[in-house]
Amino acid sequence: MRHDDQSDKDPGRGVYGISVASELSGAGPQTLRMYERKGLIDPARTDGGTRRYSDDDLARVRRVTDLVDQGVNLSGVKRILELEDDQADLQEHTDRVEADNARLRSDNASLRKERDRDDPDRSLPDDS
Numbered sequence: 001m002r003h004d005d006q007s008d009k010d011p012g013r014g015v016y017g018i019s020v021a022s023e024l025s026g027a028g029p030q031t032l033r034m035y036e037r038k039g040l041i042d043p044a045r046t047d048g049g050t051r052r053y054s055d056d057d058l059a060r061v062r063r064v065t066d067l068v069d070q071g072v073n074l075s076g077v078k079r080i081l082e083l084e085d086d087q088a089d090l091q092e093h094t095d096r097v098e099a100d101n102a103r104l105r106s107d108n109a110s111l112r113k114e115r116d117r118d119d120p121d122r123s124l125p126d127d128s
Contacts, residue, residue, distance in 0.1 A: 014052030
């Protein structure tokens with residue numbers, strides 16, 4: 001099956017209709033509709049109201065299916081997905097904070113070197 005060029009660039013872009021999504025995910029169309037009603041997935045909609053599933057949606061459907069196969073009920077699945085989403089958000093935040101911290105440390109080191117080069121008598125001990 002040929003992928004839309006945009007779907008390779010943006011896994012969150014809804015490009016698959018329900019029948020294709022069903023085939024790719026292994027979940028029937030009624031199951032996909034039920035997962036949507038339960039708030040487990042949220043496919044995009046066209047202006048006409050047609051569902052459009054993304055690669056991210058399909059990965060989420062597979063995750064739901066895996067959890068159900070392990071005996072988790074849909075309420076439990078929803079809570080697990082919420083916690084996984086929260087954890088992913090926290091990890092992104094941590095990564096941004098760590099990158100900011102590294103940048104600030106680098107900037108601080110550069111400023112200290114510049115200060116020491118311009119005025120060696122004013123050198124202070126490093127706080128690192």
